[in-house]
Amino acid sequence: MDQIVQTFIIGLSNGLIFALVALGYSLVYGIIELINFAHGDVFMLGSMIALLLISGVFGVTAATSPLMIVIIVAAVILITMAVTATINVTIERLAYRPLRNAPKLAPLISAIGMSFVLQNIALLIAGPANKSIDNVLPSVNLLSYIGVNTVELSFRQVFVAVVTVPLLIGMSWFVAKTKQGKAMRATAQDPDTAGLMGVDVNRTIAFTFLIGGALAGAAGVVQILYNNVTVWNLGFRFGLNAFTSAVLGGIGNLPGAVLGALVLGQINAFSDRYVAANWTNAIVFMVLIGVLVFKPTGLLGQQLADRA
Amino acid sequence: MALLELNDVHTYYGAIHALRGVSISVEDGEIVTLIGSNGAGKSTTLRTISGLLRPRQGTVSLGDKRLDGLRPHQIVQLGVCQSPEGRRVFARMTVHENLEMGAFSRKEKTKIASDFERVYGLFPRLKERTAQRAGTLSGGEQQMLAIARALMAAPRVLLLDEPSMGLAPILVEQIFEIIKTINQQGTTVLLVEQNALMALGIANRGYILQTGEIVLTDDAHKLAANPEVKRAYLGG
Ligand SMILES: Nc1ncnc2c1ncn2[C@@H]1O[C@H](COP(=O)(O)OP(=O)(O)OP(=O)(O)O)[C@@H](O)[C@H]1O
Ligand SMILES: [Mg+2]
Numbered sequence: 001m002d003q004i005v006q007t008f009i010i011g012l013s014n015g016l017i018f019a020l021v022a023l024g025y026s027l028v029y030g031i032i033e034l035i036n037f038a039h040g041d042v043f044m045l046g047s048m049i050a051l052l053l054i055s056g057v058f059g060v061t062a063a064t065s066p067l068m069i070v071i072i073v074a075a076v077i078l079i080t081m082a083v084t085a086t087i088n089v090t091i092e093r094l095a096y097r098p099l100r101n102a103p104k105l106a107p108l109i110s111a112i113g114m115s116f117v118l119q120n121i122a123l124l125i126a127g128p129a130n131k132s133i134d135n136v137l138p139s140v141n142l143l144s145y146i147g148v149n150t151v152e153l154s155f156r157q158v159f160v161a162v163v164t165v166p167l168l169i170g171m172s173w174f175v176a177k178t179k180q181g182k183a184m185r186a187t188a189q190d191p192d193t194a195g196l197m198g199v200d201v202n203r204t205i206a207f208t209f210l211i212g213g214a215l216a217g218a219a220g221v222v223q224i225l226y227n228n229v230t231v232w233n234l235g236f237r238f239g240l241n242a243f244t245s246a247v248l249g250g251i252g253n254l255p256g257a258v259l260g261a262l263v264l265g266q267i268n269a270f271s272d273r274y275v276a277a278n279w280t281n282a283i284v285f286m287v288l289i290g291v292l293v294f295k296p297t298g299l300l301g302q303q304l305a306d307r308a
Numbered sequence: 309m310a311l312l313e314l315n316d317v318h319t320y321y322g323a324i325h326a327l328r329g330v331s332i333s334v335e336d337g338e339i340v341t342l343i344g345s346n347g348a349g350k351s352t353t354l355r356t357i358s359g360l361l362r363p364r365q366g367t368v369s370l371g372d373k374r375l376d377g378l379r380p381h382q383i384v385q386l387g388v389c390q391s392p393e394g395r396r397v398f399a400r401m402t403v404h405e406n407l408e409m410g411a412f413s414r415k416e417k418t419k420i421a422s423d424f425e426r427v428y429g430l431f432p433r434l435k436e437r438t439a440q441r442a443g444t445l446s447g448g449e450q451q452m453l454a455i456a457r458a459l460m461a462a463p464r465v466l467l468l469d470e471p472s473m474g475l476a477p478i479l480v481e482q483i484f485e486i487i488k489t490i491n492q493q494g495t496t497v498l499l500v501e502q503n504a505l506m507a508l509g510i511a512n513r514g515y516i517l518q519t520g521e522i523v524l525t526d527d528a529h530k531l532a533a534n535p536e537v538k539r540a541y542l543g544g
Contacts, residue, residue: 192380195360
């Protein structure tokens with residue numbers, strides 16, 4: 001029983017990180033019907049940037065004072081989000097916008113190409129080996145304070161929730177309530193008509209990439225602080241999981257992407273624990289194929305454009 | 309000078325030459341109707357004015373400002389708003405949100421609030437359904453919403469593409485009454501219609517479009533009396 005609870009907690013942490021990345025897939029697919037294959041790699045770059053900032057620029061070690069760590073982590077999150085947002089907007093501008101009116105396959109191939117480009121940039125700068133940092137978050141079991149020692153809820157896991165949950169809530173609020181959020185929804189439903197109502201469609205699409213990139217960056221920071229390791233092809237595994245989450249929830253559907261991510265987080269954790277970590281990617285692929293075959297509209301329903 | 313003016317406009321879809329030198333002028337305060345059979349290029353004309361299509365040749369201007377080459381949202385900001393063919397309401401947004409989208413490029417909060425009152429006054433049916441998702445409205449209600457949404461832009465020139473399409477006769481009457489009212493309140497209207505008889509009934513002037521060319525233009529009542537027009541477009 002303890003083991004199951006423990007696996008569930010790990011799954012929840014995975015799922016929250018996947019959710020931030022999954023939203024980027026779903027937002028972009030919802031608005032331009034493109035599977036942005038480079039998105040997982042933007043997340044990977046986020047974790048690389050965070051690693052560079054934490055151990056290189058700020059020189060944080062396990063010995064740094066807790067207050068400084070809090071301040072630095074907050075700064076790293078903001079800086080990384082800004083950088084990955086910029087990267088994502090640049091990708092849209094260079095690789096996707098010129099192909100906006102081309103057949104659907106063209107931007108898809110462009111996205112795959114972009115994914116290779118980002119991976120190779122990381123490979124060039126960081127090299128092929130795993131890059132790791134010291135664990136800078138306290139490794140106490142928070143449950144030990146209430147007398148539970150058989151299940152661990154580490155500070156790191158709480159940290160994951162502290163960063164991701166407000167971002168997820170803020171994101172839903174933004175899309176539902178703000179004017180820019182309404183422009184995004186209108187553009188996703190019918191870009192031509194959104195333009196006729198005065199929405200700057202290009203700017204709105206760029207803004208969607210900005211948000212997706214920022215969320216992927218935050219996910220990158222959280223992942224490096226949670227797992228303490230990153231590598232040039234990390235985007236593949238996370239991208240696969242996040243994309244599957246988005247499809248499972250119903251692509252284009254934002255609450256769906258979060259739900260899908262929480263499910264995928266559990267699938268990963270339970271597969272790692274009870275099957276074998278080697279099999280996890282295969283199982284995720286099977287889930288993806290299963291969803292596409294049996295329930296292509298996902299759990300909560302696709303939300304795509306009304307155009308024919 | 310005309311408020312809205314198209315001068316020798318040529319628009320293409322790839323190799324298809326859809327508008328072959330269209331010239332139309334709409335004076336401030338007028339209702340002008342554009343009539344033509346299916347595929348004549350009426351929607352293409354409106355899409356060109358709104359910047360969804362770019363003319364390969366010719367100019368579109370609003371007063372002394374050139375519209376051709378501008379992007380759709382910029383044209384809306386200059387005061388030209390279109391209610392497109394086939395309703396095109398935002399199905400997953402509520403009635404209220406759809407109307408907010410109409411007012412997207414406006415800033416004056418109090419005027420927007422009073423325009424909400426105005427369009428709800430014109431379309432009481434929509435007022436009862438403010439929180440309903442537009443996709444679940446009936447076809448006629450969606451058409452009302454599409455027109456109301458365009459009104460929320462408070463445009464100087466309102467482009468309407470087949471506002472009566474798919475409506476019951478009594479609703480058609482109502483819609484045309486509303487167009488007349490809007491016009492009397494100061495909005496210039498360019499109206500595309502299949503229902504030529506009704507359109508000529510409220511318009512000041514009309515243009516007849518045939519395979520991408522204007523073949524005839526005259527005062528509306530003269531067009532309505534023209535035997536050729538009668539035979540081709542008025543079913544008698
Ligand atoms: N996206 C497109 N691609 C290619 N050709 C198009 C496209 N849209 C319209 N056309 C062609 O351009 C011509 C004019 O079409 P348009 O939609 O302007 O006609 P219309 O007068 O509005 O007709 P209707 O009364 O049926 O709405 C038609 O021959 C049509 O087939
Ligand atoms: Mg048409």
